[in-house]
Amino acid sequence: MRRLALLLLLATPAAAAPPPGATTCSGCHGAPGGAVPSLAGHSAEDIAAAMAAFRTGARPATVMNRIAKGFSDEESRAIAAWIAQGGGQ
Amino acid sequence: MTGIGRRAVLAGLAATSFARPSLAQGARGRVVVIGGGFGGTTAARALQRAGIGVTLVEPAETYLACPFSNEVIAGMRPLSAQAFGYDGVRASGVTIARTRAEAVDGAARQVRLADGQVLDYDRLILSPGIALRFDALPGYDAAAAQAMPHAWKAGAQTELLARQLAAMPEGGTVVMSVPGNPYRCPPGPYERASLIAWFLKTRKPRAKLIVLDAKDTFSKQRLFESAWRALYPDILEYVPLAAGGQVTSVDPGQMSVATDFSTYKADVACIIPPQRAAPIATAAGVTDRSGWCPIDPVTFESRLVPRIHVIGDAAIAGAMPKSAFAANAQAKVCADAVADLLAGRTPVAPKLVNTCYSLVAPGYGISVAGVYHPDKGVLADVEGAGGTSPLDAPDDVRKQEAVYAEDWYRTITAAVFG
Ligand SMILES: Cc1cc2nc3c(=O)[nH]c(=O)nc-3n(C[C@H](O)[C@H](O)[C@H](O)COP(=O)(O)OP(=O)(O)OC[C@H]3O[C@@H](n4cnc5c(N)ncnc54)[C@H](O)[C@@H]3O)c2cc1C
Numbered sequence: 001m002r003r004l005a006l007l008l009l010l011a012t013p014a015a016a017a018p019p020p021g022a023t024t025c026s027g028c029h030g031a032p033g034g035a036v037p038s039l040a041g042h043s044a045e046d047i048a049a050a051m052a053a054f055r056t057g058a059r060p061a062t063v064m065n066r067i068a069k070g071f072s073d074e075e076s077r078a079i080a081a082w083i084a085q086g087g088g089q
Numbered sequence: 090m091t092g093i094g095r096r097a098v099l100a101g102l103a104a105t106s107f108a109r110p111s112l113a114q115g116a117r118g119r120v121v122v123i124g125g126g127f128g129g130t131t132a133a134r135a136l137q138r139a140g141i142g143v144t145l146v147e148p149a150e151t152y153l154a155c156p157f158s159n160e161v162i163a164g165m166r167p168l169s170a171q172a173f174g175y176d177g178v179r180a181s182g183v184t185i186a187r188t189r190a191e192a193v194d195g196a197a198r199q200v201r202l203a204d205g206q207v208l209d210y211d212r213l214i215l216s217p218g219i220a221l222r223f224d225a226l227p228g229y230d231a232a233a234a235q236a237m238p239h240a241w242k243a244g245a246q247t248e249l250l251a252r253q254l255a256a257m258p259e260g261g262t263v264v265m266s267v268p269g270n271p272y273r274c275p276p277g278p279y280e281r282a283s284l285i286a287w288f289l290k291t292r293k294p295r296a297k298l299i300v301l302d303a304k305d306t307f308s309k310q311r312l313f314e315s316a317w318r319a320l321y322p323d324i325l326e327y328v329p330l331a332a333g334g335q336v337t338s339v340d341p342g343q344m345s346v347a348t349d350f351s352t353y354k355a356d357v358a359c360i361i362p363p364q365r366a367a368p369i370a371t372a373a374g375v376t377d378r379s380g381w382c383p384i385d386p387v388t389f390e391s392r393l394v395p396r397i398h399v400i401g402d403a404a405i406a407g408a409m410p411k412s413a414f415a416a417n418a419q420a421k422v423c424a425d426a427v428a429d430l431l432a433g434r435t436p437v438a439p440k441l442v443n444t445c446y447s448l449v450a451p452g453y454g455i456s457v458a459g460v461y462h463p464d465k466g467v468l469a470d471v472e473g474a475g476g477t478s479p480l481d482a483p484d485d486v487r488k489q490e491a492v493y494a495e496d497w498y499r500t501i502t503a504a505v506f507g
Contacts, residue, residue: 020437020440023418023421024421024442026500027417027418027442027497027504028496028497029500030499030500031503035493036493036500062456062478062490062493063456066474067442067444067460067474067475068474069460069471070442070474071440075440
């Protein structure tokens with residue numbers, strides 16, 4: 001929390017801003033312990049790789065396949081990096 | 090910058106230096122949010138987190154959430170599972186004015202509250218939800234809703250409909266009326282029909298449900314209809330527009346519901362009337378002739394009055410449906426855009442997701458998802474993304490989606506009100 005506030009103060013505007021789509025994920029992904037897997041503690045690589053696998057259908061899903069198809073690889077990576085840095089928490 | 094834009098900025102500077110101090114004065118500008126529902130509360134908290142002083146105007150001490158309220162109607166959960174207080178919101182630092190906003194002066198950039206207070210703003214965010222139109226369906230006014238509940242705002246209406254269903258005679262008939270688009274929660278009426286049918290099947294198996302619809306196609310239609318055929322073939326009768334489903338008048342005294350073709354006698358009638366943006370939106374001058382609020386798809390700023398942003402059900406959000414999920418997603422995008430605008434930055438084009446889960450029976454969930462982006466001035470579907478749960482999914486997937494639906498509700502209400 002404190003780190004986020006510092007980031008907001010220090011970072012350049014572009015770096016502070018969540019990339020397109022990033023704030024939408026926390027609609028379902030919350031704290032650990034729920035049925036929907038939490039994204040807390042996941043590395044950016046893991047999140048981006050999961051998004052890619054959901055997009056191609058390589059990884060089965062109830063809903064992530066339909067969501068991941070709306071994001072390019074580049075967009076997914078940007079979102080993954082933001083989430084992994086604690087964005088949106 | 091256009092002439093109007095520059096004048097507004099100049100006026101903004103002048104107003105800032107002379108205005109009286111507002112309730113919550115942030116370093117970078119004052120934001121007022123009207124409506125403490127899914128959209129407004131989310132926006133207020135996001136701005137607060139970004140260090141922007143914000144006052145949330147909401148008259149109710151307890152918010153009653155609509156998602157899952159169809160389960161309350163079917164006796165599957167208590168209304169208390171829908172109730173959320175604002176202690177967590179206050180604790181997060183948001184100032185709450187616990188009263189109604191009565192007027193908005195978009196030129197002076199002021200909101201007048203019912204308790205007499207006047208709030209100045211640099212940016213105003215409206216998330217006031219809907220008004221039920223009691224002038225649209227002959228016979229259906231506020232008094233009629235006491236006999237024929239809409240239950241389209243959670244609360245006393247939800248409990249009334251639940252009580253009426255529980256008290257209905259054994260072989261009774263329930264009639265539902267569903268409006269044309271647009272309205273709050275596109276799949277909501279069909280989830281309600283499903284859960285009422287489940288209630289009848291398990292408690293009053295000789296009873297019937299007739300669903301009269303003012304349109305021919307609807308959200309998750311193939312999934313709903315295939316579930317109805319499988320689960321409720323002798324209970325639920327669906328009458329689309331093409332088969333005479335449009336209700337043209339109701340008579341609460343007679344408990345009758347009329348279409349152009351026939352008149353249905355009901356033991357219980359649930360009438361969901363046409364809707365529009367809540368009255369404060371019209372008072373602020375941000376509704377168009379449709380009764381809803383046209384907005385810019387990047388910032389959610391009104392197309393009609395500068396510096397007023399509209400999110401949630403009240404907004405015309407293009408392909409995005411009017412849902413709690415969408416209101417929450419829009420609120421976060423709008424808060425970021427407002428923070429950018431207050432800091433003199435240009436907001437970047439956003440992407441948003443919506444997902445609406447519906448239950449057709451306990452443990453049987455289905456969903457529709459979409460990804461949206463600004464395209465040609467409106468929020469449009471990202472091609473190739475989104476869609477509904479598969480038609481042929483096995484039972485364990487339906488069960489899993491019912492679990493995810495419940496988990497979504499827990500997560501989003503914790504994020505908004507926790
Ligand atoms: C039966 C049913 C089931 C639903 N199920 C789902 C679902 O499963 N998933 C989903 O995503 N969505 C669902 N929805 C839709 C969801 O409830 C709405 O889309 C959502 O509440 C919209 O949020 P909002 O912020 O626009 O408005 P609201 O949540 O209605 O909040 C508006 C707030 O503004 C306040 N207000 C109004 N006027 C003023 C004023 N003048 N001054 C101050 N405050 C004011 C009101 O008191 C209210 O608290 C369902 C709806 C219904 C009816």
